[in-house]
Amino acid sequence: MARPTPHTTLGMFLAARRAAVTPHEVGLPAVGSPRRVPGLRREEVALLAGVSVEYYTRLEQGRVSGASPAVLAAVARALRLDADETAYVHRLGSTRSSRSTRSTRSEGGGPGSSPDVTPTPVHPRTRVLLDSLTGSPAVLLDRSMDILAWNPLAAALFLDFGSLPAEHRNHLRLVFLEPQVRQLYRDWEHTAGKCVARLRMEAAHEPHAPRLTALVDELSARDGDFRRYWARHDVRSITYGRNHFVHPLAGPLTLDWQALQVAMAPKQTLIVYTPPPGDADSRAGLEFLASWSSTPARGSVPDRH
Incomplete structure (x- = not known):
């Protein structure tokens, strides 16, 4: 199974936070009862953030590389993220695909593995x-x-x-x-x-x-x-x-x-x-x-x- 990239990690984080926000908390009507998903729907987050549903869906699926700071800030506001969570979103979402998952595969990882890591020097x-x-x-x-x-x-x-x-x-x-x-x-x-x-x-x-x-x-x-x-x-x-x-x-x-x-x-x-x-x-x-x-x-x- 492919390892998570910064963008898929961001997508999983956004999905988890979306599930934790109710329509009432962001001033939306709870249309559809019972709702099929906990928290907000993707289209509701897109509406609140001022982006297209297609774009937000791609962002949550890890298919957007290097989202703009303005978009990430809007999504963070829509999901009512705190300062640490917002910084996390910016750090992951603005990352360009300059390194692929092959780096983690070649350098180590996996259950029970212990990659050779040079001890960090202490001054x-x-x-x-x-x-x-x-x-x-x-x-x-x-x-x-x-x-x-x-x-x-x-x-x-x-x-x-x-x-x-x-x-x-x-x-x-x-x-x-x-x-x-x-x-x-x-x-x-x-x-x-x-x-x-x-x-x-x-x-x-x-x-x-x-x-x-x-x-x-x-x-x-x-x-x-x-x-x-x-x-x-x-x-x-x-x-x-x-x-x-x-x-x-x-x-x-x-x-x-x-x-x-x-x-x-x-x-x-x-x-x-x-x-x-x-x-x-x-x-x-x-x-x-x-x-x-x-x-x-x-x-x-x-x-x-």
Whole structure:
């Protein structure tokens, strides 16, 4: 089966969003009862966007290459898309067919495949910054959410990343396929959905990236929850949030996180976790983990009290 192109991916996204908008929400009469499709019909979106039904149909079928910004903006308004969703539509819809799907076929992908990907270099100064964050867990991710580097406190919070094969050091993969990490999140459903939405947004930058393609194929084949989230076509450019953890040693932790783009490597993002101001319990829990992670023999757990 042919792999999705940016244009077919856009078409699937538009169809999913069209199904989520009711005629009442956009001021149209609900003509035809019962309606044969959930949400809006294609002709209704075309009417609202001021384009022909034929053109919108071709757009949703992935048969339009390089739609104009004006048309994409009109379709986004018709479907009541938010800022992230509108940016996603522009990124995919304005892409010209300069690369065919043969690139993903030749470079790797498919369930269970692990294309050879040269490790992304991490600047020495970025490593120094990671090591200096002794009181905050921090990990360095690329656009596919591969974990490129981390500090000891991040390993104490999640798991020993160094013990994993390099191809398994991926935040999304751990969230869905690693029981230890999955059980760590008290708000797993919320976290998983946000992670998938963020990956979709990042995928629009490089839709043919072999590593990302292989990751989506593997998770789709192995995890029903991932398939469910991926089918929703949610997209989000998420730069901060809050997670609630239940750590087996430190107990309940509430941690805020920020995603900081690395200026010298724009495709890399530093994720830093900090306790909310005034949350003495979470701060004490992190201090406990910092003490534990610095213990030469980790089998001996220091007394938290």
